[in-house]
Amino acid sequence: MRSGNRPADGMRPVSLEYGVQPHADGSVLLRIGNTHVLCSVTVEDKVPAFLRGKGQGWLTAEYGMLPCATHSRGRREAVSGMSGRTYEIQRLIGRSLRMMLDLQVLGERTLRIDCDVLNADGGTRCASITGGALAVRMALRRMVVQGQLASMPLLVPVAAVSAGVVGGRPLLDLDYSEDSTADVDANFVMSGDGRWIEVQTTAEGAPFHPDLFMAMARLAAEGGQQLFALWEGEE
């Protein structure tokens, strides 16, 4: 039985809290079970060197974990330097959220997304994408209010969910204890209309049959529907 009697295709409880970092242009604290990620957006009036003078914007992400977010304390990356895992995750977040909008509409501005994990219980990269997308929407709305944008740009809603195979059984939205014993794990980044943005799946102990992948994909589609419902709520 899964913790909390969750069915195989059930998400953990999800909640949102907007505006927790008032200095940011947009901020969301997303809680999925005991995974809590604070996603904030800063609008900067410049773009990286490779885009200067092209009249378009950029979106980039940084990811971090508080040292005590995890079961055994992790080293502070300000001391140890950024790990390969961190690089990998923040590149994934950035690629995923750049699918949300036509970067031309930003003009020469950068949306900088900070995803900081306050507590980790599996699925932090997915939570960062899901929460980050909502924080981006909040920041864009504020840009409209402040006159930086003439109107709200057309957005592709983006969310991400994990799935895995544990003891031979496909499961949606793994928590840490499931993740650490999984045979396969996967992350699906999806758009609101059910298309895919990024899919990563990894064998943990042995190669797996593609049919298991298909089962995980079906679970992810169900999970996505629940996450996109978050887009309906009030900020």
Place this chain on the structure above:
Amino acid sequence: MRSGNRPADGMRPVSLEYGVQPHADGSVLLRIGNTHVLCSVTVEDKVPAFLRGKGQGWLTAEYGMLPCATHSRGRREAVSGMSGRTYEIQRLIGRSLRMMLDLQVLGERTLRIDCDVLNADGGTRCASITGGALAVRMALRRMVVQGQLASMPLLVPVAAVSAGVVGGRPLLDLDYSEDSTADVDANFVMSGDGRWIEVQTTAEGAPFHPDLFMAMARLAAEGGQQLFALWEGEE
């Protein structure tokens, strides 16, 4: 007039939330006005090299700020490396909290304090010390429960408060807008019986008369009394 009609000798509202990082051995979220600092303690079964084999413990601190905690986003120190300011603050926190107990009673263990600023509105180093001390107490109590310590060690309560001179007028517990226009600012780290652990005072624009220091010291003593009342509350 001070924001919120505070009198010159008034602290901002203070609140505590224990256990916000359940993986840590002790954790406290301290809010002083809009300054929010998460202080967590990890008990490690080893000591730094310079203490090995001496049968005593150690206590050390690390300090960080989420990038969006401040008015204009700060660079993530995992990227830029740790700043001089961060080094200075975490050394101060460590020195201050080492006064709390006889490190002999810990055996060869280290208490590692993480102070992470979620929102900054002045006084983050003082809040880190005040909150860190309560998190240390929580971790020690847990060590007793888990049998790592035979009994609760004798503790020196420690708290810290800022004071300053703004427009010629001594004020307690500066917020960011006061701090950024202060003529003098000072931090007082105190023990529960009114003695001093560390005092730092800095002229911002011009040298100041020692009498102003005495006025700030009196304000700090009053502020300390309010902070030590936090030691009475429930965890």
Place this chain on the structure above:
Amino acid sequence: MRSGNRPADGMRPVSLEYGVQPHADGSVLLRIGNTHVLCSVTVEDKVPAFLRGKGQGWLTAEYGMLPCATHSRGRREAVSGMSGRTYEIQRLIGRSLRMMLDLQVLGERTLRIDCDVLNADGGTRCASITGGALAVRMALRRMVVQGQLASMPLLVPVAAVSAGVVGGRPLLDLDYSEDSTADVDANFVMSGDGRWIEVQTTAEGAPFHPDLFMAMARLAAEGGQQLFALWEGEE
């Protein structure tokens, strides 16, 4: 038309050269079209700290590119530090090749894989995995000859191939010019029996329909068959 009149499901010409770095315990220069990767294996008589005393081995990978391997010269990472992309790729190579064998049979030894790109024309991470797997086999055979292993361990053949969607059309084994205009790209790491080890797929311009993923998966299966034929050749 694809360069060299390749059909949509055709691999570029592949060739192998064993033993190009005679000081290594195993080495392979794999050429796939104009992508040339030198994969070498070093056997070390120790394991990382987290495995010490557990009686099992480890396998890890490092990846690099000569500065002039690419269209415009890349910065030497000895100067600039390792990029996020490099971290991401070498973690993928390591995870993939650890599926080749039961690490218990190595005893407390590490297989260290170096994948260095001499020329890049798309698909360097896949070529690193495909070539690295063959270099691992060569190193294990040598360990048997030298008496470090009693017998050749059972191996899972591993290879990787890229696929993508260019102009709406699914294609196998993208070269650089195709990759830089692709709508979707994907990397499939497979075992010799057609199972999956790691699959990563990324939208480049817009979310894509899962059916396109299935089409890429079919192409990858065909490409895999051609790559596993390399396992039949002479060292």
Place this chain on the structure above:
Amino acid sequence: MRSGNRPADGMRPVSLEYGVQPHADGSVLLRIGNTHVLCSVTVEDKVPAFLRGKGQGWLTAEYGMLPCATHSRGRREAVSGMSGRTYEIQRLIGRSLRMMLDLQVLGERTLRIDCDVLNADGGTRCASITGGALAVRMALRRMVVQGQLASMPLLVPVAAVSAGVVGGRPLLDLDYSEDSTADVDANFVMSGDGRWIEVQTTAEGAPFHPDLFMAMARLAAEGGQQLFALWEGEE
């Protein structure tokens, strides 16, 4: 008895040697007992980015120790990176010396102060401030001679002295052997008219009563008078 029969309120012998680094715009070798610090000033025709275009100058300091300056050799910071202690000290020196003059008069120039400890016997940060202030004056005089400044700016003389409590007894200007057994130590940065610029005091073993601070402040005032006499001498 203190070394050399010093009374509790006695400074160690102080001497100055100007111009020891002829390439610098100002340089002073300050010897206080066996603490020898070489303070040099370089005038640079630019300011840091945050001040550009504002028409004012800047003053900043760097601090270092020769590896063999201390009882047991310290690691060279060019190898180990700068320590937290170094950051803390050089920030203190910079803040203190910026009180010497109105930075507007410099125009867009930076005074860069280098304080390098040749031999350390306690009090190196205070000696750096005291010597640095005299080197600044020398550099400003040279700027007048060379026509970079129309006239000598009005200066606030600055000097610093340590005090401490050893065996319960307040003492002025601790040497290393006193400092390493002190209960409390303090650094007072003062202006020539007896006002304060920066005061730092730290409990070494246990919290201390504010009265001890007052006693140290009185000693520091006496020490300051001796140090400001150095301003009368010939360059």
Place this chain on the structure above:
Amino acid sequence: MRSGNRPADGMRPVSLEYGVQPHADGSVLLRIGNTHVLCSVTVEDKVPAFLRGKGQGWLTAEYGMLPCATHSRGRREAVSGMSGRTYEIQRLIGRSLRMMLDLQVLGERTLRIDCDVLNADGGTRCASITGGALAVRMALRRMVVQGQLASMPLLVPVAAVSAGVVGGRPLLDLDYSEDSTADVDANFVMSGDGRWIEVQTTAEGAPFHPDLFMAMARLAAEGGQQLFALWEGEE
């Protein structure tokens, strides 16, 4: 007897392969015995800051070794940082190749030389210089073809060779096994007309008589003649 029955004044077999890195502006794979170095040149349309606006060009070099190039695997410098040995070698290569031409003729362009050792068997720095010089010529010829230069500049042919004293006997072009037992070793960087550009000689076990240096210099002159013959071959 030397390996391969080489006489004391014999070079190992030398071969060249041009164009192995087609993305570079010039590239040469130089093999001297089992020492294989890939030398590539990139033409950049800018110069370092210290030369900007002076209308002249620059030439600089970087040197690296693949980890498995050596008998026991070396640490990848992207991980460990650049070693002192690497700095020393690449500075030598840069100084040597800057003697090839009048840098004025380049205009504000930089020739960036990458020397990467694929296999090391002694003499890698000399091989880097010898191969780098030929790669520079190739790049300059291409600049003429592409119209970046009006005509081929006058070149000073440059080549380098090692010599040493092994068991009391002066030898030309040491391989690794000779080099590791040598009493003295030396590197001669020469121009095509027999003049010297850089000479470095080092005692390995004890000071040596200047006469031995003269004997090595004679051997180097002979070796140089063989290397300059490479300048006659076809690209």
Place this chain on the structure above:
Amino acid sequence: MRSGNRPADGMRPVSLEYGVQPHADGSVLLRIGNTHVLCSVTVEDKVPAFLRGKGQGWLTAEYGMLPCATHSRGRREAVSGMSGRTYEIQRLIGRSLRMMLDLQVLGERTLRIDCDVLNADGGTRCASITGGALAVRMALRRMVVQGQLASMPLLVPVAAVSAGVVGGRPLLDLDYSEDSTADVDANFVMSGDGRWIEVQTTAEGAPFHPDLFMAMARLAAEGGQQLFALWEGEE
């Protein structure tokens, strides 16, 4: 005419001051004209990892320059990281001084040499070697006095001197103004009996004829005689 009417084969005035860093095991301040280098030796009771358990000692050197030692202030390497030039010089100093004695006699101890340039006027690496050798002798004598060594080991006196060709004329011991206009410069590290330890010569503007090298070698032999006279003086 050379500065101070020096003849072509004349050294600048040389002086020694022993014991300037009393915490070191040996220290010498060597002044050659306006080049002032402080050389100190620390005896450490351990050897680097590659020598552990072999029963022999080691000698290694570090080199630094105070920022204001040079005409225009140099960046502090604690901030900027160690430059290639510094690596090159400290490796040369270490190699040279290891020729002074049989490292077996030290037991498993390391002599660590710190050479810090207080003022630079050309020839700092040679001065570091010459001064460092005398500091090593002082430290060894102290080891005998303290009973760490049974008797004074047999020493090879070592010294170094620069030479160059300026305006076509070979000169001994270049100062900065000569060095910066030299056509060729060379450093000779010699033993007391006239043999060579390390010789480095570099063309600055164009290749040079080997005869010029021979002329510089003769000058260096004369300079060496003057430097070895320093070995006769009192400590």
